[in-house]
Amino acid sequence: MMLAAFLPFAATNAAADPVLAFGARIAGDDARTRIVIDMDREPTFSVHYLDNPVRVVVDLPATAFGFPAADLKAAGLFKDIRYGTMDADSARIVLTAKKPVKLVMAKVQANEDGKGSRLVLDAEMLPAEQFAELVKEQSWTSDDTAKDVGPVESTQKADPNTFLVAVDAGHGGIDAGATGSDGVTQEKDITLAFAKMFADKLNAQPGIKAFLVRDKDQYLSLSERVTIARQNHASLFISLHADTLKQKDIRGATVYTISDKASDRLAGEVADRENNSDQIAAAETQAQPPAVTDILMDLTRRETQAFSISLAQDVLSSFNGQVSTINNPHRHAGFRVLQAPDVPSILLELGFLSNKDDEKLLLDLDWRQKVADRLTEAVKQYRVSIIANGG
Incomplete structure (x- = not known):
């Protein structure tokens, strides 16, 4: 699915009172990467995964992306990052990965100064077979997002006491x-x-x-x-x-x-x-x-x-x-x-x-x-x- 637009402020006119994403930063390497997006208030969101190529999709309510594009330049696990309006009531972030990944954490945190919130996305590399199962078993309803976020399953099936x-x-x-x-x-x-x-x-x-x-x-x-x-x-x-x-x-x-x-x-x-x-x-x-x-x-x-x-x-x-x-x-x-x-x-x-x-x-x-x-x-x-x- 293609985004309607990827330009800064593309979502500004999408809704009367969109969430404002006013800051962003990314850091990490080819095993773990964190993305932080500062917003003027707490957004709802859902997470899904696509294959061929490997992508992480984060759906948001109507959002105005007001930070410089360079602040969310692809790095670490991700080779391409796009964001923009989907329709009058929604926006989307699409993270195209270099290898299978999973968000081990995706949550909204209140800023320390009490003004606004930040969306924190922590991605980790994932064995290919686990990613295939994740794509196969996920539901695209927002209620099931929690199933798509969490620790990467161990590939070692040892007894906990071992x-x-x-x-x-x-x-x-x-x-x-x-x-x-x-x-x-x-x-x-x-x-x-x-x-x-x-x-x-x-x-x-x-x-x-x-x-x-x-x-x-x-x-x-x-x-x-x-x-x-x-x-x-x-x-x-x-x-x-x-x-x-x-x-x-x-x-x-x-x-x-x-x-x-x-x-x-x-x-x-x-x-x-x-x-x-x-x-x-x-x-x-x-x-x-x-x-x-x-x-x-x-x-x-x-x-x-x-x-x-x-x-x-x-x-x-x-x-x-x-x-x-x-x-x-x-x-x-x-x-x-x-x-x-x-x-x-x-x-x-x-x-x-x-x-x-x-x-x-x-x-x-x-x-x-x-x-x-x-x-x-x-x-x-x-x-x-x-x-x-x-x-």
């Missing part, structure tokens, strides 16, 4: 990651092979279930990885890597946790490289306005950070005397892939492909089995401590 671990094989697809000294070994292959082995070992443990954030050679942005873990209510997130360094004599495993300040120069350099992964696929997130950075999960909650540090310590205790580590093996920096505010997360550098001895180990099946066993023991110990503390 301890769920998201195993993230770093890089993938167009982003090969680091390359070994022979120019052949690729980090994305090392991490995926290890992730599969590690997940299998976790799944053999009673009370623990693991899933792969990526299970094949595919590109996922850093934000997508975080969102997949959160959508599936993971109890832990472990991101696996095998980087390269200029100093080729440095070798051994390193465990990183998140911090707004790097613990040292090496940690900062590694974080910078990992955070630049999205640039390889031209998917880097644009700088966001301060007013909406709250949705971008820039800060990890203090409690979650403490759990992450506890997990890092369990991993290093398990490695002690069994798996070689670098000096000061627990380091921290601002890794974007560790930014889930509600999922304890670590990034594990298994070793460095820039070191020939490390590269040999990374390619050795027996060594990988040993490391995966030690990691599994660390997760078991962490789970025991969480249960003992009432978690």
Whole structure:
């Protein structure tokens, strides 16, 4: 269905007293995006979805769109945004998405100054099969809008009492990651092979279930990885890597946790490289306005950070005397892939492909089995401590 008009103020003459939309802003990335529209009073609205292409349709009463078009320029999950009059009594916003999406929140909030309201739309990426069901089962009556808005359903059907671990094989697809000294070994292959082995070992443990954030050679942005873990209510997130360094004599495993300040120069350099992964696929997130950075999960909650540090310590205790580590093996920096505010997360550098001895180990099946066993023991110990503390 086409809109009657998409120009600012197109709805001004549609009704005697239309709702005035006087401000708008958008922020987000390819996994989560928020749209906020300021209005002079509370509007009624309904939400629906269309496919081919994927669209989110928001129907409103007669509305005058009085903000500059540039303020609601397509960004994040959306490649096109249109709005305007439908008839004398209604208006519509059509959000065309880059991939299947769902509004996990759509509500009207009162402005803090008591003047007017704002319509807040939070969109998240959605598995294609779930989107197809959403389109198929939705009703276009306004009473059923609530069914079309809400959390994305987990793809993991584990028992609620099961301890769920998201195993993230770093890089993938167009982003090969680091390359070994022979120019052949690729980090994305090392991490995926290890992730599969590690997940299998976790799944053999009673009370623990693991899933792969990526299970094949595919590109996922850093934000997508975080969102997949959160959508599936993971109890832990472990991101696996095998980087390269200029100093080729440095070798051994390193465990990183998140911090707004790097613990040292090496940690900062590694974080910078990992955070630049999205640039390889031209998917880097644009700088966001301060007013909406709250949705971008820039800060990890203090409690979650403490759990992450506890997990890092369990991993290093398990490695002690069994798996070689670098000096000061627990380091921290601002890794974007560790930014889930509600999922304890670590990034594990298994070793460095820039070191020939490390590269040999990374390619050795027996060594990988040993490391995966030690990691599994660390997760078991962490789970025991969480249960003992009432978690």
